[in-house]
Amino acid sequence: MKKVVYRFYLDYENEENWINEMSAKGWHLEKFALGRFTFTKGKPGKYVYRNEFISEMKTKEKTEYFEFLSDSGIIVIHEFGGWVYIKKEANEGPFELFTDNDSHIAYYNRMMNFFIAIFFVNVFFGILNFNIMDDGKNLGYVKMTAGSLNIMVAFLLMFPIYKIIRRKKELEKQQQFFE
CATH class of the missing domain: 1.10.287 (Helix Hairpins)
Incomplete structure (x- = not known):
């Protein structure tokens, strides 16, 4: 089952928190674009989501970064307007993008x-x-x-x-x- 929700956030961290709240309810982000979020129904709390601003990355840098994320068990969901949403299974432990x-x-x-x-x-x-x-x-x-x-x-x-x-x-x- 799919669900489309329209919300506009000026704070990317609040948006990320809301996406994780949706995940806790079993709605997993599939796609996003300027206030439009598409979710699919799944196991509640299966994933932890992060968003990141990557507009300054060149195509080659993005490709290498996405490969690094994939090798780390992180799934790139969708990229739009310089932002990318990524997810990792919650049972694999904490998921932070910045270590320092x-x-x-x-x-x-x-x-x-x-x-x-x-x-x-x-x-x-x-x-x-x-x-x-x-x-x-x-x-x-x-x-x-x-x-x-x-x-x-x-x-x-x-x-x-x-x-x-x-x-x-x-x-x-x-x-x-x-x-």
Whole structure:
């Protein structure tokens, strides 16, 4: 049996937690795309899921990384929009992607750089659309709408950027404590 659920998360860790809650209920992720999740019914709690942001990886790096994961008993479920969901059987023990703070901090930096770039692109086009609204071609409403959407997307991106910064600072604080 299949089940499609629509949910939109601004926090990838909350999304991952929800996917694992679904797994605990016997719904296993099969595919995802921008707020659309497809699950299949199975044994409750069989898998532990993780998501990872891999947009900066080149094709060869991804292929090698996916092979490494496969050799480690980890199954790549689906990749979409720079994100990949992977799973491992729960009975094989804990499943963490980052074994040290340095690699986790580097991951947060990569993710933050991407989100900040998208933020500034949306701010730029939002301002640009508002500044050239009335060009005499009766496209003012279209440009105003596009500009408003750009600004709204930029505003929404502030939430994951803030959370990433906060989580990164927590890790850096832990790292200083143990040094």
